[in-house]
Amino acid sequence: MQDIIHIDMDAFYAAVEQRDFPQYRNKPVVVGGDPEKRGVVATCSYEARKFGIHSAMACARAQRLCPKAIFVRPRFEVYRQISQQIRDIMFSYTDLVEPLSLDEAYLDVTHCKRSFGSPTLVAKAIKNEIFQTTGLTASAGVSYNKFIAKIASDMDKPNGLTLITEKQGPEFVKQLPIGKFHGIGPATETKMQDLGIYTGEDLLAWSIDELKAIFGKVSEYYYYAARGVDRREVMSHRQRKSIGSEQTFSEDIKDEKEMLAKLQELATEVWQDMHTKNICGRTITVKVKFDNFVQVTRAATLAGNISRLEDISGQLEELLNKAEVRGRHVRLLGVAVSKLTTKEGVDEEQLTLL
Ligand code: DCP
Ligand code: MG
Numbered sequence: 001m002q003d004i005i006h007i008d009m010d011a012f013y014a015a016v017e018q019r020d021f022p023q024y025r026n027k028p029v030v031v032g033g034d035p036e037k038r039g040v041v042a043t044c045s046y047e048a049r050k051f052g053i054h055s056a057m058a059c060a061r062a063q064r065l066c067p068k069a070i071f072v073r074p075r076f077e078v079y080r081q082i083s084q085q086i087r088d089i090m091f092s093y094t095d096l097v098e099p100l101s102l103d104e105a106y107l108d109v110t111h112c113k114r115s116f117g118s119p120t121l122v123a124k125a126i127k128n129e130i131f132q133t134t135g136l137t138a139s140a141g142v143s144y145n146k147f148i149a150k151i152a153s154d155m156d157k158p159n160g161l162t163l164i165t166e167k168q169g170p171e172f173v174k175q176l177p178i179g180k181f182h183g184i185g186p187a188t189e190t191k192m193q194d195l196g197i198y199t200g201e202d203l204l205a206w207s208i209d210e211l212k213a214i215f216g217k218v219s220e221y222y223y224y225a226a227r228g229v230d231r232r233e234v235m236s237h238r239q240r241k242s243i244g245s246e247q248t249f250s251e252d253i254k255d256e257k258e259m260l261a262k263l264q265e266l267a268t269e270v271w272q273d274m275h276t277k278n279i280c281g282r283t284i285t286v287k288v289k290f291d292n293f294v295q296v297t298r299a300a301t302l303a304g305n306i307s308r309l310e311d312i313s314g315q316l317e318e319l320l321n322k323a324e325v326r327g328r329h330v331r332l333l334g335v336a337v338s339k340l341t342t343k344e345g346v347d348e349e350q351l352t353l354l
Contacts, residue, residue: 001166003110003119004234006141006149007090007126009103010158013079014045017072019135028053028069035059035071042074046158079103082134089129092246093122096234104153106146108234120163127161132293144169147230150182169228173200181225183218200226243279244287244336245269252291252329256320259330263316266335271309280305280341284312286319287334295332298322306337 009015013031018024028048033039039059051066062069083102090097096108109122116122123140130138137159141152144166152162164172178197179189195214197203203226211219224230245266253259263286274281284306285299298319306312312335 001110001144002108002234003112003122004143004146004149005107005109005119005123005126006143006146006153007086007105007107007123007130007138008140008153008157009086009130010137010139011043011045011049012103012136013043013074014048015136016075016078016082018045020078021072024070024072028066030059030062030069030071031074032062032071033059033073035063039071044069082136085133086130086138089126089133093126096236098234098236106149106234120161123161127159133295145228145230146232146234147182147225148172148228151176151180154180166228173226173228174204176200178203181222183221188215241340242285242336242338243270243273243277243281243340244285244334245273246287246332246334246336248289248332249330252331253333254329256325259320259325259333260317262333263320263335264313266333267312267316268309270335270337271306271312274306274337280307281337282306282339283337284315284319285334285336285338286316286323287332287336288320288323288325288330289332291329291331293331296323299338301339305341312337 014029017029017031024045026047027045028051029045030041030048030053031043032041041053041055041057041059041062043055044053044062048062048066048069051069053062053065053069059071063071079102087097087099087105090105090107093112093114094107094109097105099105109119112122114122114125116125119142123142127138127140130136139153139157139160140162141149141155142161142163143149143152148164148169152164153160155162177199178184178192179186184192191214197206203222206223208219208223211222215222221230247262247266253262282305283299283301285297287295287297289295300315300319302311316335
């Protein structure tokens with residue numbers, strides 16, 4: 001059995017605009033094109049949704065529905081940066097992360113790197129970390145496959161967390177409107193409804209062959225989905241850029257010597273990991289998060305590859321000093337190595353392209 005989490009940011013572009021421009025908060029905000037120039041809505045804040053505004057609607061119509069709405073242009077570069085922050089968080093929990101767009105991803109946490117006892121607690125921790133890091137909320141669906149996890153993440157938006165267990169799965173799918181199935185867009189939905197298929201339960205009456213005659217290759221997915229079954233795996237296309245280890249402390253650390261000792265421990269872990277994975281690197285980064293959640297990183301790049309643990313350890317004190325930790329309370333420390341190559345001297349990035 002797999003433990004799958006689907007994470008989807010709430011009103012993503014609009015939430016970013018409300019975060020960065022306090023004057024937009026609690027107001028109907030529409031991100032998209034120009035209403036005067038046949039622009040289209042990319043997304044809108046939950047305040048704007050109350051007026052019936054939604055993605056892909058003409059901005060001119062949105063303006064008629066809510067004349068007070070604030071129209072803003074998208075800032076893709078900012079969204080991309082935040083998307084990367086979110087992904088880094090996800091990858092710190094599992095290597096199996098499959099992004100679907102800038103604001104959503106599937107995670108397979110069956111073998112979570114930072115285990116908290118249950119996938120629901122892992123989802124909670126990820127949501128929490130996303131909020132601490134970006135100031136934005138996400139919704140999570142927790143289930144035993146991708147199909148159900150994705151529907152679950154949409155059930156309690158915004159800032160929701162919904163668990164659907166393997167036991168609940170088949171009954172849950174029965175009552176599901178057919179248009180909610182991932183991959184069934186408006187055209188297929190109409191086609192299904194014309195055949196009398198309105199819910200998952202209606203779909204149960206159809207054999208694979210009957211479905212294939214009408215829907216072709218995707219029929220198998222429909223057939224199994226109707227039974228709450230989805231065997232698709234979470235596909236990660238990650239190119240590893242760094243290898244690292246970090247720790248959040250139950251109590252903040254104030255003593256510099258203690259910080260350095262912790263960094264040494266983390267460096268040893270990283271070194272062992274590099275060794276097992278047969279990876280070399282040149283850049284050493286120390287990450288420090290203070291009690292006010294401000295995070296700083298300080299890095300040093302060596303002339304050649306790291307060849308001994310001491311190459312990493314030797315940099316820690318100076319990097320810690322550069323992070324200006326003196327007199328401050330530290331809640332997290334991390335060590336990472338980047339500019340990676342394999343022992344054979346081939347770039348990891350090149351390897352993944354082979
Ligand atoms: N997007 C877009 N055009 C669309 C749909 C979406 O440009 N037709 C962009 C803007 C969204 C982002 O993609 O912010 C994510 O899409 P979602 O469908 O996840 O929508 P939101 O995150 O905005 O809202 P929700 O809270 O419903 O997830
Ligand atoms: Mg979203």
